[in-house]
Amino acid sequence: MLPFARLTVVGLGLIGSSVARAVRANMPAVRITGFDADPEVRARADALAICDDITDTVGAAVIDADLVILCVPVGAMGAVAEEFVADLPAGAVVSDVGSCKQSVVEALAAVLPNATIIPAHPVAGTEKSGPDAGFATLFKGRWCILTPAEDAPEAAVEALRTFWQRLGAEVEIMDARHHDMVLAVTSHLPHLIAYTIVGTADDLQGVTQSEVIKYSAGGFRDFTRIAASDPVMWRDVFLSNKDAVLEMLQRFSEDLSALQRAIRYDKGDELEALFTRTRDIRRSIVEQGQDDDAPDFGRKH
């Protein structure tokens, strides 16, 4: 049984185009309609033939959907919903793929008070952007977190769970606020730190940019990958999940100060104790299949 028969994907970047490709690969009977606010992205998605139809307005895209997935920056969710609210079928489920959930819940509920909204967040992606960057197996073995309201219809939640499972994801249900705190640690703070350190290196006097690039294999290059992620998407994440991000940032800063102090006062034992503890976390991530065990991420040597 297909959980949904007529899918509309709004936003055809890395994630949206991957959703369309994964549905095509795993549920070929589903009719996929796509829309993107950028005419060039629409043309490219059309050329790539990743949807059955590409429409010129978001209203036309949703008009016969039973599932609408919003794959736009989290700060744009409310505005795009306003554009299609008049055309949304009564029975359609509205979902999204945003990296923070509480602000999306609030924005969508305000604009679509009568719709069935089941927010979702597939914890998957790469540093690349745009319709060419997507691929059908992006969600395979990754977690997708659903954050339905307490009174959300059970059938819709289960249908969306099945949908993501069919794309290869493992599904977890979570409270939206708890999601935002967990992801602030596992995703938002790492991105913020990566953006910062790459900026710091770029600004340095005394060290040329060419030196930073040449010797980046010493560790720096790892950070440049996530610091190459979509700027607008991440701007919106930090502004939309402000409280949790600032809270995590505060804790991180305190820990960094403690480490700074340990270095200044030659407290080698403290450093070694921390560095030994962090090794175990890596081991758990690899054991639980959330990263490859290949040295250096399996980079070619």
Add this chain to the structure above:
Amino acid sequence: MLPFARLTVVGLGLIGSSVARAVRANMPAVRITGFDADPEVRARADALAICDDITDTVGAAVIDADLVILCVPVGAMGAVAEEFVADLPAGAVVSDVGSCKQSVVEALAAVLPNATIIPAHPVAGTEKSGPDAGFATLFKGRWCILTPAEDAPEAAVEALRTFWQRLGAEVEIMDARHHDMVLAVTSHLPHLIAYTIVGTADDLQGVTQSEVIKYSAGGFRDFTRIAASDPVMWRDVFLSNKDAVLEMLQRFSEDLSALQRAIRYDKGDELEALFTRTRDIRRSIVEQGQDDDAPDFGRKH
């Protein structure tokens, strides 16, 4: 022409065992003698047959060497040199692979006042440790930085340059203090930040460790790789390159505070401007062959 005929590798972990393997692969006529302070590592290196000889004392290891490469934590360089100073042949070149250079230069010069010391730092590695982790192609296409003193014999510098080139590395000559500043940015600060954020996540209340691991694909897992690097090696790096590390840490903290403020006061334009700039650095690193262009480091999806 072989630059050196009899190599001694002191310390048979990831880097030392990779040096031995790379020499075997690229200059098979070179006789390789190995030593490690840990009897278990010696036994393992013997079983792996990565050296022609493994000796039980470091003195016996260096006794007929024309090149001695110290592959031990930077804090151990002086002590190990003291152990072999009486056995070191007069004509031997002493080098190392330490991640910071000024402190190594000082430690070795104090113990070996009459030796030809040409410090080196191959900017290469993985997060794995020990003799099993090494491989012959680790240095291929990577930079190796030599930091000879101004009065170092030109012939020895050129021989060491040839040696590293034969292992596949590109060689750069640099002042030791400048090296320490450059590497503080491209290697030491990234490791310090990675260790810190992994520790912060491990300490969190309200978010369980299993959640941190489950949702690590959102970005966090990238940091856990370098935070799984050898604890003793990195403890020594931070203590030995204290001034440059603290200086870079200070700049990073200021930049992080600025970003924190931009989030708090909804300065989306500032965030987007930084996030756009950092993308270019990634592009340069890929263009210059210092990282793969494969999305997500080429991880399997």
